[in-house]
Amino acid sequence: MIEAENLTRRYGRTVAVDALSFDVRPGGVTGFLGPNGSGKSTTMRLILGLDQPDGGRVRIGGRRYRELRWPLREVGAMLEAKAFHPGRSARSHLAALAAGNAIPRTRVDEVLDLVGLTSAAGRRAGKFSLGMGQRLGVAAALLGDPAVLLLDEPVNGLDPEGVRWIRNLLTSLAAEGRTVFVSSHLISEMAVTAERLVVIGRGRLLANTTVAELSAGAASLEAAFFRLTGDSVEYAAKETTS
Numbered sequence: 001m002i003e004a005e006n007l008t009r010r011y012g013r014t015v016a017v018d019a020l021s022f023d024v025r026p027g028g029v030t031g032f033l034g035p036n037g038s039g040k041s042t043t044m045r046l047i048l049g050l051d052q053p054d055g056g057r058v059r060i061g062g063r064r065y066r067e068l069r070w071p072l073r074e075v076g077a078m079l080e081a082k083a084f085h086p087g088r089s090a091r092s093h094l095a096a097l098a099a100g101n102a103i104p105r106t107r108v109d110e111v112l113d114l115v116g117l118t119s120a121a122g123r124r125a126g127k128f129s130l131g132m133g134q135r136l137g138v139a140a141a142l143l144g145d146p147a148v149l150l151l152d153e154p155v156n157g158l159d160p161e162g163v164r165w166i167r168n169l170l171t172s173l174a175a176e177g178r179t180v181f182v183s184s185h186l187i188s189e190m191a192v193t194a195e196r197l198v199v200i201g202r203g204r205l206l207a208n209t210t211v212a213e214l215s216a217g218a219a220s221l222e223a224a225f226f227r228l229t230g231d232s233v234e235y236a237a238k239e240t241t242s
């Protein structure tokens with residue numbers, strides 16, 4: 001369970017996250033949606049204690065991230081692909097993380113297998129493609145078998161098979177009773193993967209509801225999303241006419 005209460009983060013005059021309150025519950029995938037610059041990554045960094053709020057608070061299973069004894073065994077996160085030393089192999093990257101978190105070494109090969117990187121485990125991670133880097137990021141998130149997972153744009157760069165793999169992985173992790181919070185710009189993907197959605201615009205909560213409820217009365221989830229976020233889009237390109 002993730003609980004954010006009045007979470008606020010400013011950067012100079014920009015209010016990146018604005019009195020944001022929401023819960024993410026276990027047992028289902030919760031999608032985190034919002035236009036570019038709406039504060040999704042900032043919110044995820046605040047949840048993980050990588051950034052400090054100017055106001056409000058956020059708890060994971062009732063505690064602040066920094067109060068967790070073995071963070072990787074409680075919260076798995078992938079915020080950006082390629083968050084690893086480029087000269088290290090995938091296996092040694094995961095082995096170092098495992099060692100630092102009292103996770104058995106045998107778990108490294110398990111997660112490599114789970115994400116389909118066994119054959120590339122000895123290769124330098126710096127030479128990985130975008131999709132392979134995403135898979136390694138997911139492997140790191142799963143390493144500690146955590147009850148809570150946070151993934152920022154996990155399907156970015158994945159091929160169609162990879163997209164389907166992530167979809168099945170997330171739904172099965174949630175079915176095991178975990179809390180799965182995943183940001184995405186792919187509304188169609190969220191329509192089939194997520195059960196609930198937290199939608200933000202300009203740092204503020206626009207909706208915290210189910211996919212079914214948000215889609216009701218609209219032609220599609222995408223149409224409902226545009227209606228909801230229409231006033232919150234900061235970076236819109238001009239329409240072209242042909």
Ligand SMILES: Nc1ncnc2c1ncn2[C@@H]1O[C@H](COP(=O)(O)OP(=O)(O)OP(=O)(O)O)[C@@H](O)[C@H]1O
Binds near residue numbers: 011034035036043
């Ligand atoms: N370290 C920072 N310093 C200054 N401004 C920042 C910083 N991090 C984020 N911001 C600003 O905060 C706002 C929210 O950014 P954030 O990256 O959280 O949005 P996002 O929803 O993840 O965007 P995107 O979908 O484009 O990835 C933006 O206006 C951004 O420019």
